[in-house]
Amino acid sequence: MTSTRIRLPVPSAPSVAEGAGENPMPATPRASRRSSRLRGGPRAAVYVAAATTLPASVLLAVGIGSAGIGIIDVWQTVVAHLAGMPSPLSPLRDGIVWDIRLTRVLTAAAVGAALAVSGAVMQALTRNVLADPYLLGLSSGASVGAVAALMLGVAIMPTVAAFLGALAALTLTLLLARSLGPISPSRTILAGITVSAFGVAVTSFLIFWNVQGDSYREVLNWLMGSLAGSGWATVAVSWAVTAVIGIPLVLGARVLDAFAFGDTAAASLGIHVTRARWIFLAVVALLTGMAVAVSGAIGFIGLVLPNAARLLVGFRHRLILPLCALAGATFMIWVDTGARTLFAPRELPVGIMTALVGAPIFALVLWRHRSRS
Amino acid sequence: MAVIAVALSGCNAVNPPGTAGSARATASPTSGVVSQVFDSTSADSAATSDAAATGYPITVQNCGFAVTVDHRPDRILAIKSTSLELLLALGLADRVVGAAFLDGPVPAQWRDAASSIPVISTGAPSNEPVLGLDPDLIIAGWESNLAPDTAGDRGRLAAAGIASYVSPAACRGASQPKKLTFPMLFSEFEEVGRLLGVREAATALVAQQQEELAAVPKLDRRVTALWWSSGSDTPYVGGGIGAPEMVMNAVGLENIAAGVDQTWTSLGWESIIEDDPDVIILVDASWSSASKKMRLLEQNPATARLTAVREHRFVTIPFPASEAGVRSVDAARDIARQLAALGFGSR
Structure with missing residues (x-):
């Protein structure tokens, strides 16, 4: 397991210690040596750009759709609702803007932010740049929970069931990875793939067993990810979970930095490593569970955006996490806008779009850090 | 309305090499042979004896697949409600040995006739239960009902002596109807009638449906x-x-x-x-x-x-x-x- 490794500029990819002892600790994060990292003014510019792009994206995306409603009318409608004034549009078109497009765009933003932040946290905790809620089995675990709740009529909310499923899958992945020897990136990925495959099989079985007639269509959309079911309820759930979890995460970002140097280093900084790890993992499971319950299994966002963010602002999580949230939200809004409009009036499951857009971006990320030896 | 011009799409065209592309089904048993002439022998026998029992073998193109029925099918498996209901409408309940993947209850007028037909699977049946039923013809509502992971690949079923027929309205790919019409649907009933040796019943069914269709009131505005x-x-x-x-x-x-x-x-x-x-x-x-x-x-x-x-x-x-x-x-x-x-x- 020592010959192949991915040289990425994060405190990961242990070069010496992998498989040789516990808690491999890279001496210095490679990250600091990269010249592409931005500092000072340029770095601030990145945040200003990200922070302005997100609201601009919301405003533009609500103006795009198969019903040809002028963008000025759309904005006037939104303002009218916010100000409690009568809408300038007909009731039907008003419903399209306020209840359909806006709820969908806002839900997409929260889901994108949650998935990107989940990916960043997973990558720090496992010291593995390839960690991602999708790859480590969380998404498939959440799917099992949500599908079981929906299909078998288990009397709990899909969000709660998805959270429990994600937590169970994550626990299984980490237990399996640890039972194979000291936790290493490759072992964690292999364990994640194993758990993920099992979860996918259970989900498929539940669906196969319960689907009748043409109802598989609905499930198909759901498995491939779709934000079409958005409404004010999903806006409330997704924003509440993302905010309640995201803000403490940013505040506790220094702990994640410590994890990046290894458990021993983290412990020496006075962090209760085991407890902190489980808290973070539970938090990620909750974020992923919410995202899956609201929109189905959507891959690649948690993988691509943290890596892209790290390229720009380095490895400190106080910097990475807010950028991931902003960029993830913006990315998801545009990918979902593409999913609902490119083939209008037909719709494409958004998970297909995130993979189509995300895979080439990730290939580019990998290529930029190709081995130069 | 004795003669129905059959506007056949590519998928359900009767395929006798000797005749032109378009086929005609008629109400008269003696003139009906035009539609399935393959060689002089079968044409002669069909012309001279009871059309319900002869005329075989019959070959039709069905969803791009050449289906040959060499004797009157008596052990029919119906997959999907549309298949079973067509057989019931043709009065063939006693020749149906099984049904599968039904989408809902059979309408009241056929409930008695259907009551003795065993339902072998609530979903798309797989190959072994189908073979175990020993059918000589499978009529399916969807093309996907006849696949290796469902009732079986059509070529392999044919090699095992089981003919298969998919509702032409459900053909996919090149054989999919450009736009389904009632005449196409009626030609399917006629085609199934020929394959099963019940041409008169099929013709009567089509005539009755045409009459009912003509009587459907049309809206007076958009x-x-x-x-x-x-x-x-x-x-x-x-x-x-x-x-x-x-x-x-x-x-x-x-x-x-x-x-x-x-x-x-x-x-x-x-x-x-x-x-x-x-x-x-x-x-x-x-x-x-x-x-x-x-x-x-x-x-x-x-x-x-x-x-x-x-x-x-x-x-x-x-x-x-x-x-x-x-x-x-x-x-x-x-x-x-x-x-x-x-x-x-x-x-």
Whole structure:
């Protein structure tokens, strides 16, 4: 397991210690040596750009759709609702803007932010740049929970069931990875793939067993990810979970930095490593569970955006996490806008779009850090 | 109405090498042989004896697959409601050894006849249970019912002596009808009648359905409609080329999804609201009931403002009648009746 490794500029990819002892600790994060990292003014510019792009994206995306409603009318409608004034549009078109497009765009933003932040946290905790809620089995675990709740009529909310499923899958992945020897990136990925495959099989079985007639269509959309079911309820759930979890995460970002140097280093900084790890993992499971319950299994966002963010602002999580949230939200809004409009009036499951857009971006990320030896 | 010109699409054309591409089915048993002449022997025997028992072997092109039936099928397996109901309408219940993957209850007029037919699977049956039934013909409602992971690959079934036939309306790929019409559907009934040696019954069935279809009242003005089958986040609706479009046309409804070149399609809520259909046709299935769909429409603030929802202009139709088959004409009559009850005038 020592010959192949991915040289990425994060405190990961242990070069010496992998498989040789516990808690491999890279001496210095490679990250600091990269010249592409931005500092000072340029770095601030990145945040200003990200922070302005997100609201601009919301405003533009609500103006795009198969019903040809002028963008000025759309904005006037939104303002009218916010100000409690009568809408300038007909009731039907008003419903399209306020209840359909806006709820969908806002839900997409929260889901994108949650998935990107989940990916960043997973990558720090496992010291593995390839960690991602999708790859480590969380998404498939959440799917099992949500599908079981929906299909078998288990009397709990899909969000709660998805959270429990994600937590169970994550626990299984980490237990399996640890039972194979000291936790290493490759072992964690292999364990994640194993758990993920099992979860996918259970989900498929539940669906196969319960689907009748043409109802598989609905499930198909759901498995491939779709934000079409958005409404004010999903806006409330997704924003509440993302905010309640995201803000403490940013505040506790220094702990994640410590994890990046290894458990021993983290412990020496006075962090209760085991407890902190489980808290973070539970938090990620909750974020992923919410995202899956609201929109189905959507891959690649948690993988691509943290890596892209790290390229720009380095490895400190106080910097990475807010950028991931902003960029993830913006990315998801545009990918979902593409999913609902490119083939209008037909719709494409958004998970297909995130993979189509995300895979080439990730290939580019990998290529930029190709081995130069 | 003795002679029906059969406008055959590529998938269900009778394929005797010696005859021209178009086939004619007639009410008269003695002249009906034109449609399945293959060699002089079978033509002679068909012309001189009871047409119900002879005329075999018959070869037809079915969804791009050459099906040969070499004797009168007596052990038929019907997959999907449309297949079973066509056989029942042709009075063949005693020759059906099994049914599978039924979408809903059989209509009352055939319930007695169907009661003795065993249902071998609630979903698409797999190969072994099908072989165990020892059928000589499988009639399937979907092409996917005849695949290696379901009842079996058509070529391998044929090698095992089991002929297979898919409703031509459900052909996919090159054999998919460009736009399904009632004449195409009726030609399917005729073709099945020939394959099963019950041409008179098929001709009588078609004549009766044509009469009923002609009597369906048409709306006297432009009325737009949405045909919603399933799916809630993204509705799965009748598109522009399949049975829903055919049935809506028959009553004079204008399908808001007519522009989509698909039998069924996923349609976003936004375009549905933008088109604001006058009427919504709700398919009633055990897995997606009409009342559930009605509730969803009324709960979502955006769809609650649709004209059809505000004025409660809903038409419901059972799922088995929403697929192309022997209940399609009935579906049109049923919809016309419900439209009249909603106050729509007809001419």
